[in-house]
Amino acid sequence: MTEYLMILGRGFDSHRLHQANDPAGGIVDIEGWANQHFKEVKMARKRKQNEEIEEDKGKPWKNIAQFNNFCDADKKRIKLLSENDKIQVKVKRAGDCGLKFVVKLRKNPLFEEKNEKKGKKKGKNKGARQ
Numbered sequence: 153m154t155e156y157l158m159i160l161g162r163g164f165d166s167h168r169l170h171q172a173n174d175p176a177g178g179i180v181d182i183e184g185w186a187n188q189h190f191k192e193v194k195m196a197r198k199r200k201q202n203e204e205i206e207e208d209k210g211k212p213w214k215n216i217a218q219f220n221n222f223c224d225a226d227k228k229r230i231k232l233l234s235e236n237d238k239i240q241v242k243v244k245r246a247g248d249c250g251l252k253f254v255v256k257l258r259k260n261p262l263f264e265e266k267n268e269k270k271g272k273k274k275g276k277n278k279g280a281r282q
Contacts, residue, residue: 213256218246225253238263 216232219225225243232241238260246254 210261211258213242213258216241216255216257219253219255220251222253225255228255232257 217225217228219228222243229241229243232239232255239257240260241255241257244254244256246252
């Protein structure tokens with residue numbers, strides 16, 4: 153069982169240990185199990201990243217202002233939110249080594265109206281003389 157914990161703790165060394173004793177008395181193929189387990193973990197991470205990317209798609213953020221400290225950026229964010237409640241505002245680190253702070257803004261997708269084009273349909277006789 154200690155070999156099993158070493159595999160999970162430090163990664164799998166295939167040249168050192170290919171099989172281990174099962175507590176039930178049989179022999180377990182640790183290499184096959186570990187490879188399958190790590191493939192499943194990797195696929196789960198990819199699925200999670202893809203879901204996050206799909207959720208985050210939306211209106212792009214616009215940079216409004218850049219500050220040298222978080223306090224000033226946060227004051228600007230609070231001021232913008234108090235002026236208009238139909239927007240989203242956030243403060244993000246930016247610049248060299250994350251030493252600057254950027255205030256970003258976008259319209260809240262929940263409050264946006266969908267503009268559907270309601271134009272006249274072009275028929276066969278459109279533009280024909282009467």
